[in-house]
Amino acid sequence: QQQVKQSPQSLIVQKGGISIINCAYENTAFDYFPWYQQFPGKGPALLIAIRPDVSEKKEGRFTISFNKSAKQFSLHIMDSQPGDSATYFCAASRVGSSNTGKLIFGQGTTLQVKP
Amino acid sequence: DVKVTQSSRYLVKRTGEKVFLECVQDMDHENMFWYRQDPGLGLRLIYFSYDVKMKEKGDIPEGYSVSREKKERFSLILESASTNQTSMYLCASSFTGGMNTEAFFGQGTRLTVV
Numbered sequence: 001q002q003q004v005k006q007s008p009q010s011l012i013v014q015k016g017g018i019s020i021i022n023c024a025y026e027n028t029a030f031d032y033f034p035w036y037q038q039f040p041g042k043g044p045a046l047l048i049a050i051r052p053d054v055s056e057k058k059e060g061r062f063t064i065s066f067n068k069s070a071k072q073f074s075l076h077i078m079d080s081q082p083g084d085s086a087t088y089f090c091a092a093s094r095v096g097s098s099n100t101g102k103l104i105f106g107q108g109t110t111l112q113v114k115p
Numbered sequence: 116d117v118k119v120t121q122s123s124r125y126l127v128k129r130t131g132e133k134v135f136l137e138c139v140q141d142m143d144h145e146n147m148f149w150y151r152q153d154p155g156l157g158l159r160l161i162y163f164s165y166d167v168k169m170k171e172k173g174d175i176p177e178g179y180s181v182s183r184e185k186k187e188r189f190s191l192i193l194e195s196a197s198t199n200q201t202s203m204y205l206c207a208s209s210f211t212g213g214m215n216t217e218a219f220f221g222q223g224t225r226l227t228v229v
Contacts, residue, residue: 006157009155032216034217041222041223042222042223043119043205043207043220043221043222043223044158044205045219045220046217046218049217089158093216095216102146102148102160102173103148103158103160103207103216103218104160105150105157105158106157107156107157108155108157108158
């Protein structure tokens with residue numbers, strides 16, 4: 001019953017390179033798309049989020065690109081650093097008028113940034 | 116600093132045992148969630164609660180139940196633990212309403228059923 005599909009499952013990038021993780025969703029009622037970052041031994045933490053009324057959101061080196069017609073969104077990490085090595089999860093939720101904050105997560109991507 | 120605390124980091128239980136995983140949040144959040152994390156499968160929602168004594172099934176509720184008697188506490192119960200329930204369990208909480216649906220996670224409980 002996976003409604004959010006994430007790829008790739010793992011990613012290795014050189015320091016200074018661009019990391020790109022992609023997600024696709026099925027439910028057009030979703031209207032909130034966050035990315036979570038998880039370090040080993042820790043719970044996931046919100047990294048950046050976007051709503052479908054914009055096509056891009058940037059926070060520092062992290063950018064979300066959103067394509068509503070294709071039902072896809074992606075995370076770009078510019079100038080990737082070894083400290084970015086973590087597992088990244090995309091997610092989707094329906095906020096709307098009945099917001100429960102119920103998040104549907106993708107399968108996760110393990111990112112390794114080599115020095 | 117916001118906090119979601121899970122009672123145990125590691126648990127080892129025997130097949131058939133009844134297992135309780137406890138979660139407490141100090142942010143007065145209405146919503147609380149239990150997820151299960153397995154490699155390649157991401158985070159899968161087991162149950163969530165949007166108010167005291169209220170609950171809804173998630174994607175994989177079979178073999179689990181939950182209890183929420185107080186707003187700050189949400190318990191996950193494995194009625195009769197099985198080896199296929201060996202996993203990382205994550206509790207989360209969030210506000211209801213408005214545009215902020217950020218979920219705050221606990222550190223996780225790694226459960227091994229032998």
